Amino acid sequence: MKHAFKFLAVAGSGAALTAAAPAWAAATPPPSVNSGDAAWMMTSTVLVLAMIVPGLALFYGGLTRAKNMLSTMTQIGAVACLAMLIWVMWGYTMAFGEGGSAYVGGFGKAFLAGVTPDSISGTIPEYVFASFQMTFAAITVALVLGSTVERLKFSAAMVFAAVWLTIVYFPIAHMVWASDGLFFGMGALDFAGGTVVHINAGVSALVASLILGKRIGYPTERIVPHSLTLTGVGTGLLWVGWFGFNAGSALGANGAAGLAMINTFVATASAGLFWMLAERLSGHKGSALGFCSGIIAGLVAITPAAGNAGPFGAIVLGAVASVICFYAVTVLKPKLGYDDALDAFGIHGIGGVVGAIGTAIVYAPSLGGPGKADYAMGGQLIVQIEAVVATIVLATIGTVIAVYVAKLVTGLRVSADVEREGLDLGEHGERAYNY
């Protein structure tokens, strides 16, 4: 949806623009920057940055043990920085360069060739569009690390990030968001990146944690979050930043952004409460971590549906995703026995799948969605499932390659001594807390 808007506009004032333009502008006007759109997109871009540092860094950091706090925060910050540099070198062109295939963009914009302050994408400067999309690449690769913390080497995280972005993220971003991309052509609905960001990161996290192996002592020893306070702070920052992520994905300050905004409020609110409710119904106490987990599950689920659902569809979607993620994390994970340390798969992977498939349902006008009267839910459901399956397959294959490259170059995992003593001291020579 978002990039259809972009590319139509680039092609010379798309249908939506022309329809909205006054009569005297009937002749095709040259593309120009709308300062309101540009201001909102610049704001959205830095909101997404705040999701990574400090949002995700605190959210994940608080969930690890105190001895691994700095390692977790530093890995997140560092892979995000690496993603930004790679993005301007070859990432942007692989995702959005013209003249590529259905699978990857052309290389004409490598090192941002030809992009100038006068370049326009839709109604915003192309530099702003490229920056906005850059933050998506940065947060996605950082999300993957949620499953590998407390044992993955810093150097391995960096090598993994470089390879994974190149062979997994950029191609999938192209397929979903570029007008000549495979999923885009299929008509898959993904407003803000449910497949590209969340299913992609979640599945990759699961595969990476399976290859990496469990943490020493998991699940017999006591491995508990060292600061749910910081996790709560991170949760709040993620929620606030997510308005840039979702409402920003309208690529303008418009009605679609407004719809995405209200959905990002209500789907999340419903999911936060429903996780706690699921805990109560399972005979436990409603917990702070459950509240935070529900918030994230709701944000993940509403991402593909943000501009593709009505507010009440969004509330239901948030609730359903929250309860399914709750069972994935508390029942499925222990049964299967893998060590997805911070539940990157359980929340982003599972929540992403629920959101992507659910988008086809809540899009229906009969359920308050923005679909046209002749909207065919069955056909859309099949398209959504195809996009989900294709993303899972690509993410799995690409992650296996990226992890083994990282293993070859760096050894992948810290020594048992470093793991016991903590990665903060072993990998960075510091402690997070010196009382």
Next chain:
Amino acid sequence: MKLVIAIIKPFKLDDVREALTETGIAGMTVTEVKGFGRQKGQTEIYRGAEYSTNMVPKIKIEVVCDSGLAPKVVEAIQASANTGAIGDGKIFVLDVGQAVRIRTGETDQTAL
């Protein structure tokens, strides 16, 4: 001289300190400790992973006093730290060989 060690519930510290001051005790050492006795611990759950902690947080008080005063000290702690519930703690009394005040070099009774 006697060393009186008392393990008490953390929220009873102020009461115990007050009672000990009334018996004429001029100083004590307090440490936050963990341990277990008959009181059972708590269960914590993080995203479905359950951990039962059998170590319960307690406060350890150490008081050195004149041998004659020791029974009164024990009695004061026993009375002030008592809630009647399991987990109120324990008191131990040990003999002390020597005491020295570091600043002046005074020893034994005068050092207390």
